[in-house]
Amino acid sequence: MNLLREEIKVLFVCLGNICRSPLAEGIFKNYITQQGLGQFFYLDSAGTSDYHVGAAPDQRALSIAADYGIVLQHCARQFKPDDFQNFDYILVMDHLNYDAVLGLAASLVDQKKVFLLRTFDAQSIDFFDVPDPYYGAVEDFQEVSEIVWRSSQGFVKFLIKAEQLDSALLLRPPRLT
Numbered sequence: 001m002n003l004l005r006e007e008i009k010v011l012f013v014c015l016g017n018i019c020r021s022p023l024a025e026g027i028f029k030n031y032i033t034q035q036g037l038g039q040f041f042y043l044d045s046a047g048t049s050d051y052h053v054g055a056a057p058d059q060r061a062l063s064i065a066a067d068y069g070i071v072l073q074h075c076a077r078q079f080k081p082d083d084f085q086n087f088d089y090i091l092v093m094d095h096l097n098y099d100a101v102l103g104l105a106a107s108l109v110d111q112k113k114v115f116l117l118r119t120f121d122a123q124s125i126d127f128f129d130v131p132d133p134y135y136g137a138v139e140d141f142q143e144v145s146e147i148v149w150r151s152s153q154g155f156v157k158f159l160i161k162a163e164q165l166d167s168a169l170l171l172r173p174p175r176l177t
């Protein structure tokens, strides 16, 4: 139970919702759990297309996730305008999907929720796409996982400032007497 605050709701978005975004959701969940922050988050992922709605993650994403000890349990779904109401942060994998999501924003408040995930990657200077690995090899999925891991670290650093996440950690549920 989180007595402190609403969960921070984060949605990861790619094109098909079978490769990058479910892997990003799984890796981010793994990272925040390691950091003791898991209870502060609600996570999901979606695709801007309807190509794979209802499908499980790609086998290569499942296999890279398994290397991290993560089991991906996701059923692909399409991004919908309601997601702007249901999430605080919408982290998109590349600029094409970023444009597609922004095209559905109904207000400045909606627009401000949308970020390119890789802008939180400390090793990225002038290229902020997580490359699409769908037509690639397992090494491309490995690269995605490394980018997402670094971006997860950067995003949590950002949230510590934006959401005072570290002060939330200091507070504990009251003792029962």
Ligand code: 4NP
Residues within 6 Å of the ligand: 014, 015, 016, 017, 018, 019, 020, 021, 047, 051, 132, 133, 134
């Ligand atoms: P994702 O990868 O957007 O990372 O899930 C893709 C999955 C499917 C397709 C393209 C990219 N597709 O063209 O079907």
